Amino acid sequence: MNLNRKVAFAVLALSFATGSTFAQVKRKPVASPKNKPVAAAQQLGPVSLPTDPNVLIGKLPNGLTYYIRHNEQPKNRAELYLIVKTGSILETDAQQGLAHFTEHMAFNGTRDYPKNDLVNYLQKSGIRFGADLNAYTSFDETVYQLPLPTDSAEVFKNGFNILANWAGYVSFDAAEIDKERGVVLEEARLRGKNAQERLSQQTLPAILNNSRYASRLPIGQENILKTFDAATIKSFYHDWYRPDLQAVIAVGDFDVKAVEELIRSKFSLLTNPAGEKPRTVYTVPPTPGTLVKIATDKEFPYTLAQIVVKRPQTVVKTAANYMQSLRISLFNYMMGERLNELLQKPDPPYLYARASFSSLIAKQDAFSSMVIAKPGDLQNAVKVMVAEVERARRFGFTLTELERAKQSVLVQIQNAYAERDKTNSANFVRDYSKNFLTGEAIPGIEFEYNYIASNINKIGTADMNALAGQFISDQNRVIIIEGPDKDKDKLPDEKTVLSWISTAGVGLTAYVDNVTSRPLMDKTPEPGKVVTETKDESIGTTTLVLANGLTVILKPTEFKNDQVLINGYSLGGTSLASDKDFTSANLAAPIIAGSGIADFNQGQLDKMLAGKNVSVSPYISDVAQGISANASPRDFETAMQLIHLYFTQPRKDQDIWKGNISQTRSILTNRGLDPGSVYQDTVSAVLSNYNMRSMVTTLANLDAASLDKAYSFYKDRFADASGFTFTLVGNFDPEVIKPYVETYLGSLPSTHKKETFKDLAIHPPAGQITKTIYKGLDDKATVQMVFSGAYEYKESNNIQLDALEEVMNIKLTERLREQESGVYAPGVRISYSKIPTGRYTASIYFSCASANVDKLIAATMDEISKLKLNGATATDIQKFVAEEARSTQVQLKDNVFWAGYLTGASQNNENPDDILSHVSHLEDITVQSTKDTASKYLNTSNLIKLILMPEKK
The missing domain is CATH 3.30.830.10 (Metalloenzyme, LuxS/M16 peptidase-like)
Structure with missing residues (x-):
């Protein structure tokens, strides 16, 4: 499942820095409304915020909480979630990793759905495993998501039975536990076994002050995952999967009262254990003064610094809380604008920087400043970042900056309000989940729109200027420096880092806001016809x-x-x-x-x-x-x-x-x-x-x-x-x-050159090629197998390749994950194109232990051979047809789909009306057609194997 650690503080910056070959300094225009919304004034004060009247909130006698809301976006669909207020923080020493393992076992056998019957049933109902059906485990919660169609009464009703099975009736079959050990270990390998994980092991104890959170990462301990017995994981489930720690959230196109009855009937029989354990609330003790931690890794390609000033968490429950959160949003926006502006210099002082106040983990908030330096330029990067924060503290923000920040906030709330009857159900689920887990208020978009419209102009520059002073402190502060091993001797010591920070504000002057009042265009063009x-x-x-x-x-x-x-x-x-x-x-x-x-x-x-x-x-x-x-x-x-x-x-x-x-x-x-x-x-x-x-x-x-x-x-x-x-x-x-x-x-210039592209014949080479790269310290291998060749682009071929892709995803998940226990998430991606020339590429990819590479490649080829010999099973075809039909129904009500589809049809010179017959063409997918398609396109004479192996010792 989707293991959510919530502890990799550098992820945002790293994704920015590694996402493209070319660094880009462009920042898209920030959305804002033209006209400010107008509404009646709201009284400020310590009173609790109201609860959105459009959600029905209730509690069963056994303590289970439920949230139900009717919502028609998307039509004939619903989002069902089970929220469990338990995670890795509640594990005993012998249970480390079993909160997450429990989540896995919920998909591997329950009272009403033995072994893999649950996933199999849902796939036949049009729900994709991983993409739709999923779950995650964190420190303090475990969340299960189940999107379902509501136009099938039986499937929809069974959805609540599935949630109830997760909530109280997981089987924990010993054989299934043993099979799943490898899958969980491979998830740990896929998401970890890298420089960021090794650096986190060095820095998290500092950030979390050696608290329980630092020793309870959700993935757990490898030796425990390999050896725990069924009794140990059953004990965790017995203690913490109980109705008084659970919530059911249902949002979608359905009758609210009928859903309430379904919840009562399916969940009322769940009971809390006798002599239940208290749900201990763990915290992170404050760090006296400032702690500096310097960490390096051989494979880390960047040098960065992060300054984290921690504070107790504030949960937004009152109007005063909400007003403060509004001020913080404005502050974060303006700080971000200033730091981004520095990237537009001819010699930017850093690769990336941010400074903002937001929630941390373990019931903490933090003002966090982070900068990724150019190689050999950490001192300048740190000083520039700290200086910008100090500039805001010392001189404050300008009126024009604040007005733009307000406009940014207003446009977001105005857009949300305009789309209040077109809001996706998943958005409501997130709000209700926070309400259950933390007590955060859910006043609803009508209240928020009116409140912000009435109160945002009460915020002045003095309010903003006070925030920087509140956020900046040398108490409960942690400073992290990370870099590559090869630069270890060039990194500063603690005294030097503190010196950089203390002198960063020398010679500062106030920020000058360079604005213009000129219109975009001085003259309207002469229209065409x-x-x-x-x-x-x-x-x-x-x-x-x-x-x-x-x-x-x-x-x-x-x-x-x-x-x-x-x-x-x-x-x-x-x-x-x-x-x-x-x-x-x-x-x-x-x-x-x-x-x-x-x-x-x-x-x-x-x-x-x-x-x-x-x-x-x-x-x-x-x-x-x-x-x-x-x-x-x-x-x-x-x-x-x-x-x-x-x-x-x-x-x-x-x-x-x-x-x-x-x-x-x-x-x-x-x-x-x-x-x-x-x-x-x-x-x-x-x-x-x-x-x-x-x-x-x-x-x-x-x-x-x-x-x-x-x-x-x-x-x-x-x-x-x-x-x-x-x-x-x-x-x-x-x-x-x-x-x-x-x-x-119509006024744009035209030369009528009638140009088109050139076919440069850039595509995979023909033949059998194996390329192995030896790079990496950890036992982590990555495999990609690529079939390719010429292709006749047309709907009848395209739909067969789409079917083959999904069938292969199903079969390789069953074989490599469930049977071999050798991978966490194998993937198959088949792409095809008409431009610049007809080509297809079928890629199979997975990560695994280096010792299992040959075995898993052989297993993959075995499944391909079976497809070529026998074709797909009728059941697997049924799964694809159900998934494709239901996803098409949703896409036909989506602007993004139509924008891409109409553009693609134009480029490929296709009839756009073909989309209307797409579902009917699913009947053309048969056992024989999948056999023929596999034989034609999974041709081993054109197979490239690309393998990443750890460095040879």
């Missing part, structure tokens, strides 16, 4: 062709109240750049997207767009160039203006170029230390037949790139609007937006 208009009544679209040749596909929907999605594309992309100029061309879109527009730099543009719910980003892929955008209906014109300007007045910013190149160089410096990066770089190289366009950029390529070439390439790609097709999906009236389309898209 619609020359043809075609309606497709079947799927509700209207296609416009403008005089400049640009095509616009409109699909008005009522799926969301406050959303319009805009996608525009034209074929060409970086395939039209020479190899010599590829790096410049590949950097063109992110550089332009981070440089602002016309005469406004990115910082000015961000500030101009405060108060607007709009985001616009140009892109250039290998075969296309285009614009991705979204906006609320009220800010649609602003989105169209930005699109027009990204075509006609892109901005060349030398500072952004220099900063981007500097960041990329820094990331490349230590990339080779991380086994995962080395492996992925090798995978990319092999699967592209070592084409430089698909490989990690080199320092030499960066040296050869230039802003002039990047800017010129961008201008050329957006010079001809006649090749563009735009898709607009969301809440709009076609007749109302047509004038905006004519004005801002």
Whole structure:
């Protein structure tokens, strides 16, 4: 399951730094409302916040709590959750890891669903294991999620029986426990066995002050997981899985009273154990003064510093709490804006930084500042980050900063309020889960909207300026320094770190907010005209062709109240750049997207767009160039203006170029230390037949790139609007937006060059290839097996490959996980494309112990051989058909799906009406068709094996 440790403080920064080959300094415009919501004033005070009247909250005589809410997004669906107020913190020394193991066993046999019957039943009902059906274990809670259809009365009713089985009737069959040991150990291997885990083992005792939390990580102790007996885990379940520590949450398209009766009938028989143990509340004792912890690891590719000032947790229960949380949101926003602004310098002082006040673990809040330094520049990074926080404390924030922060908060609440009848059920579940676990109030969106609208303007700069003083302290403070082993001698000692922090504020001056009051466009363009208009009544679209040749596909929907999605594309992309100029061309879109527009730099543009719910980003892929955008209906014109300007007045910013190149160089410096990066770089190289366009950029390529070439390439790609097709999906009236389309898209320049992409034949090589990379300290292997070849792209083939993908996922989960106990989460991904040429790729991937690589590859090939010989079972086909039919029903009511689908149909020159017959085509999937598909596409003559093994000792 999804083990949730909630302790890797550097995860956010690391994902930022490792998510892309190229560092990007662009930050999308922050959404804000044009008009502030207006509502009656609310009285401030210590009184408790109200409870949302739209949720029914009750408690059974045995103590079980339930939350029930009717909600029709998505239609004919419901989210059922079981929340258990128990986790690893309650384990005895002999039970370490068994809270999480218990969660696993809930899927491996209960009173009414022996062995794997539960998963099998739900898959046949259209629920995917892992994607839909899932659970997680943390320090203080265990949560089970079960999304179900409500248009099947039997399946929906059985869902509550499943929750009740988890709550009180898990079997703990000894044979099933032994089979699951390997799976849990492999989960530990997959999520751990890396530099971050080893660093956490060094730093967590400092952050958690050697409390019980530091010694009760949810994954537990390996020796216990290997040897515990059934009695030990049953004892944990008996003590802590009891109704007075449990809640059932049901949100969805159903009758509330009927659901309440189902809960009463299924859960009332659960009993609390005699002489029940008290549910001890553990805390982390304060750390006197400041503790500095320095940790290194051979495979860690970054140098970072984190300053954590801890405070007792405040749970939002009263109006005063809510007002303070509002102030904190404003503070965090403004601090983030200042730190992000520094990334727009030609030589940014760090790779990434953040400073914010938020909840920690173990009933703690914390003001946490973290910075990832460029190699060899930790002192400067730390001083700059600390100085920005000190600047806020000493000089405060400006009125203009505060106004933008308020607009950001207002747009979020305004959007939530506008979508109150279109809110996804899962969003309510999260709120109700917090209410049960911590007591956090659930006043509901109507109250929150009115409260914020009435009270946010009561917050002034004095309130904000006081917060920094409250957050900054040298008491209960922990400072963490992490870096690679090779730089251990260069890292500071405790005295030096404290000296950096104490002197960071020397010579500070007040922040200057560089804002402009100029409009985005000085003059409205001369509109073009619609020359043809075609309606497709079947799927509700209207296609416009403008005089400049640009095509616009409109699909008005009522799926969301406050959303319009805009996608525009034209074929060409970086395939039209020479190899010599590829790096410049590949950097063109992110550089332009981070440089602002016309005469406004990115910082000015961000500030101009405060108060607007709009985001616009140009892109250039290998075969296309285009614009991705979204906006609320009220800010649609602003989105169209930005699109027009990204075509006609892109901005060349030398500072952004220099900063981007500097960041990329820094990331490349230590990339080779991380086994995962080395492996992925090798995978990319092999699967592209070592084409430089698909490989990690080199320092030499960066040296050869230039802003002039990047800017010129961008201008050329957006010079001809006649090749563009735009898709607009969301809440709009076609007749109302047509004038905006004519004005801002119809006026774009056209040359009618009729360009398209070049097929550069970048795809996996033919033949049998095995590539083994030896990198990594721990016993952790990663395997990827790739089948590929030419492909005829059409619906009848596509649906058969989709079926094959899901069948293989089912069979490999059963074989590699359940039978062999050798992996945690095997995966199969089959992709196919028409552009630039018809190709398919079928990838199988898993992580495991190095000693099991050959055995598990052989088991995988055995399952493939069975599919080729016998085809899929009728049961597995039934599972796929049920899953695909139900997911299609949901997708057809989703703006994001339609935006992507209509764009894809246009690019591939397909009939978009085909989606309406997609479910009926599921009948074409048979045992024989799966046999034929497996035989054709899982051809071992074109098989690449890519294996990451630990370094040889």
